[in-house]
Amino acid sequence: MPAPENGSTMIEGRVVHKVSNALKITFSAGPGDPLAVGVRGAGNGLGAKAAILFGFKNSGTGKHRITYADGSVVWVESRSSEPTVLSRGDGTAIGTIQRADTSTAVGSTAGTLFHFVPDAEEAETPELYRLVVLDRMGEETGRLDVVRASTGHIPILGTRLRLRHPLDRVERDVLLGACVDITLGLRPYVAAMR
DSSP: OOOOOOTOOOEEEEEEEEEEEEEEEEEESSSSOOSSEEETTTTHHHHHHHHHHHTTTTSSEEEEEEEEEEEEEEEEEEOOSSSSEEEEEEEEEEEEEEEEEEEEEEOOOOOOEEEEOOSSSSOBBTTEEEEEEETTSEEEEEEEEEEEESSSOOSSSEEEESSSSSSHHHHHHHHHHHHHHHTEEEEEEEEGGG
16 A cells, blocks of 8 residues: 555555455555454344345445444444435444435534545546545545456455545544445445446
8 A cells, every 4th residue: 555645644445255245344544453344234133134144135235334443333324315324333423425426424513524526537447436535615635446346246346545634533434434335335426336
């Protein structure tokens, strides 16, 4: 992983199958132990977990869990035609992500946090969607690359977040939640991803 510029943040997420047949994404911010791990459907009921175990449902909507290295948990409740809901392990609301031709992350108390828009400068390829992450004022704050597989069981191989500043806790939770929503929930964040 290339070193980020001074004062910036880079987080890579790699998607793999767990032994239970669920997908998981491991986030790293550099060499060493992972920053966090997201697991598909970890908050689903027994019927949905059985469907994952037997390979009937390995992606899509559901309640996914992100567990950080310090043990803290963020839930990402991915829904079909409704906003994705983000909350902490204790149930405290973090915010929502509203998806349309572009997507917007809204904090539970702070209003708009991020906008996700297609990169107008770089064309989509079979291997990559490149999204621009805008701050609440519409200024570019970073990029979100979604790495796709051209063939195989896992349609999205991972994500790479490159941001121009260090992240506070809410920003980190929302952006990693978006990565989980995209990779494990297969939710489109821009029109080209549909």
